[in-house]
Amino acid sequence: MAADDPIVAGMAGRYATALFELARDAGTLDAVASDLGRFEALLADSPDLLRLVRSPAFSAEEQSRAVTAVLAKAKIEGTAANFLRLVATNRRLFGVRDMIRDFRELLAQHKGEITALVTVAEPLADAHKAEIKKALDAVTGKNVQVEVHVDPAIIGGLVVKVGSRMVDGSLRTKLNAIKHAMKEVG
DSSP states (O other), X not given: OGGGOGXXXXXXXXXXXXXXXXXXXXXXXXXXXXXXXXXXXXXXXXXXXXXXXXXXXXXXXXXXXXXXHHHXXXXXXXXXXXXXXXXXHTTOGGGHHHHHHHHHHHHXXXXXXXXXXEEESSOXXXXXXXXXXXXXXXXXXXXXXXXXXXXXXXXXXXXXXXXTEEEEOOHHHHHHHHHHHHHXXX
């Protein structure tokens, strides 16, 4: 299944695939995803941890000890903790964020979900987000997870990206089209 999928290419994809298959067989997919999400949040919140993960200056032993301490403090256990310790031992910690991303993509594919990136000019109310999700579910025929990003530069409207398809209904794009049309007329 996963071997033919382009998201599992490369070193990060191989690690993510191995973790996904292990978690799937153990019935712990959601727990592993949750633990990986917590570890990723720790990376985002700690510049020191991020430096440890990205820097080749630290030995495998130093990375393993540090990761073990972080996992214990964060109470991350089980398959995800064993995986992260293995990654550190194998000196592949620099790719852990890509591994987590690929794991999430495999999990979403397994659950029949896809993610839509929706860019709006100002934060959306929950009711509007639900309407967008409902419309995207109907169009794609899949369970769409909506990820909203706010970018005031689009002025209004929205930009929706699902996979390789993008629909740009932003006011900025429409104004640019009118500007170009006016230049041709004048």
